[in-house]
Amino acid sequence: xxxxLAALLLIFFPFTLPAKDRVAILDFQTYNCxxxxxxxxGQMTNSRIFETKVFTLVEREEMDAILREMSLQQTGCTDSxxxxxxxxxxxxxxxxxxxxxxxxxxxxxxxxxxxENGRVEGSYRSEAMNTADFEPAVLSIVEKVRYDFRxxxxxxxxxxxxxxxxxxxxxxVAGNGYGGSIHADLHNFLFKGGVLSIxxxxxxxxxxxxxxxxxxxIPATAGFGYSLNISRNTHIIPVLGAGIHxxxxxxxxxxxxxxxxxxxxxxVFIDPVVFLRCDVEMTITPFVQLFLSPSYTIMFEKGKTGQxxxxxxxxxxTF
Amino acid sequence: MYRFINILTxxxxxxxxxxxxxxxxxxxxxxxxxxxxxxxxxxLEKMTSVxxxxxxxxxxxxxxxxxxxxxxxxxxNRQLTGSVEKIDATYFITIKVLDGEKGEQIFNKTCTAGxxxxxxxxxxxxxxxxxxRRVWQR
Numbered sequence: 001x002x003x004x005l006a007a008l009l010l011i012f013f014p015f016t017l018p019a020k021d022r023v024a025i026l027d028f029q030t031y032n033c034x035x036x037x038x039x040x041x042g043q044m045t046n047s048r049i050f051e052t053k054v055f056t057l058v059e060r061e062e063m064d065a066i067l068r069e070m071s072l073q074q075t076g077c078t079d080s081x082x083x084x085x086x087x088x089x090x091x092x093x094x095x096x097x098x099x100x101x102x103x104x105x106x107x108x109x110x111x112x113x114x115x116e117n118g119r120v121e122g123s124y125r126s127e128a129m130n131t132a133d134f135e136p137a138v139l140s141i142v143e144k145v146r147y148d149f150r151x152x153x154x155x156x157x158x159x160x161x162x163x164x165x166x167x168x169x170x171x172x173v174a175g176n177g178y179g180g181s182i183h184a185d186l187h188n189f190l191f192k193g194g195v196l197s198i199x200x201x202x203x204x205x206x207x208x209x210x211x212x213x214x215x216x217x218i219p220a221t222a223g224f225g226y227s228l229n230i231s232r233n234t235h236i237i238p239v240l241g242a243g244i245h246x247x248x249x250x251x252x253x254x255x256x257x258x259x260x261x262x263x264x265x266x267x268v269f270i271d272p273v274v275f276l277r278c279d280v281e282m283t284i285t286p287f288v289q290l291f292l293s294p295s296y297t298i299m300f301e302k303g304k305t306g307q308x309x310x311x312x313x314x315x316x317x318t319f
Numbered sequence: 320m321y322r323f324i325n326i327l328t329x330x331x332x333x334x335x336x337x338x339x340x341x342x343x344x345x346x347x348x349x350x351x352x353x354x355x356x357x358x359x360x361x362x363l364e365k366m367t368s369v370x371x372x373x374x375x376x377x378x379x380x381x382x383x384x385x386x387x388x389x390x391x392x393x394x395x396n397r398q399l400t401g402s403v404e405k406i407d408a409t410y411f412i413t414i415k416v417l418d419g420e421k422g423e424q425i426f427n428k429t430c431t432a433g434x435x436x437x438x439x440x441x442x443x444x445x446x447x448x449x450x451x452r453r454v455w456q457r
Binding site for chain 2: 010015034036037039043044046047048050058221248
C-alpha cells in the first residue's frame, strides 16, 4: 500500500518525496551496569530504528574501517579527493546517542543531535524494570523518534462528527446542521509539514421555514495545509481548500397549499465552496490523535453567498 | 529478408551467449567475525560458521565469503557484521549487513535466544538475509 502510494506520487509529483536523513548511531553509554547491557540496548535501538525506515543508517565505525582499507588499497582511489568523496558518502546529518542508567530500574535515554548545528532535536526517555522489558522500552522510544522525524510521505485518515450553522444567504434556506466527515490526509506533501487533505461527508440541515423540509449537504473538498508543532503532543494544521457541496434539498417549490400542507420534492444543487479549517490535534499514541476542528466555509449559489461556520471533533489514525 | 533474419539470429545467439557467460555474481557478501564482550570465542566462531554454511546453502558459494582471519574482504560489496551479548541466560544477537559502496545499513535484525536454540536463531537470520532483496540487488 505504502509502496503503491509512493510510486503513484513519484509519477505525478516527482518532487514530493524528500530525502531521508542519514543517521549514525553511536555506542550507548552505561552507568552503574555492565557494558553488555548498553550494547544490547544500543543494538536493539539500532534494529528498531532501521525497521521504521525513517532514517538511512550509516555504520560509522565499521564503515570507516572498510573505507579506510578500500581507500588505501583500491586502484584509482588513493588521492585525497577520493577520500573526501568517500567521507561525503559516510556523512551523517544526525547522530543518535544513548545512555543506560541502572538505579532500581534501567533508565534508557536517547538523544538525536543535528550534526550541522549541534542542536539536540529530540530527547527521549523510557524505563525497563528488568532485561525482559528492554524490548518494549526501546520500542516506546523508537516510536516517538519515528513520529518526530518522519520525513517521508505518509497517510492519515480522520473521522469526525460535527455541527454547522447556516449564515448569510444560506440562512434563508437552512438552519442548524449535524453530520460527519472523513478526511484522507497526505503528510509531508511537497515539503516537510505540508498536508494534502481530501475529504467528504454528510450534513443534514433543518429547513429555514416550512417550505424546506431538510437539506442533505454532501461536501467533496480538497485542501492544502501545514502542520505546526506547538508541543510534542499538540499540533495545529490550518487547511485552506475548495470543492463542491452537493445540496439535496427536500422542499416544496410552490409553498404551502390553501390548507397549509406541503408537497415536498427533492432537488439537487451543486455549489462551489471555499473553506478554511484548523485541526487542533492531541497525540494519544504515534498512530492515534484526537482533534477539534473549527472551520469556515463560503458557498456560492447563483450570485448568492452563504457562510457555514462549523466545529468538528474526531479521531485520526496515522499509517 | 533472409539476410535480416540471419543477422537477427546471430544477434540473439550472441546476446544469449553473453548472458550465459557472465557468471560473476552482482553481490558478494563478506561475513566478518562477530563482536562480543563474551570470552567464549569458540561459541562466536561456531555461530558465524552456522550463519555462513546456511547462507552458502541458500545462495551458493560464489555469493558468500568468510575469512576467519580478521580484516575486511575488499572483493565483497556487502559486509555482514554481528554482535552477541549475554545477559542472565539470554543471548542477544544483532546481525547487520552494510552496503560497502554507500556506507549504509541494508539489513539489521536483533533477536534473542537461549543457549539451546542459538543455532536455530542463526539459521533463521540467514533465511531472513536470503529473502531480503535489498541485500542481493545492486
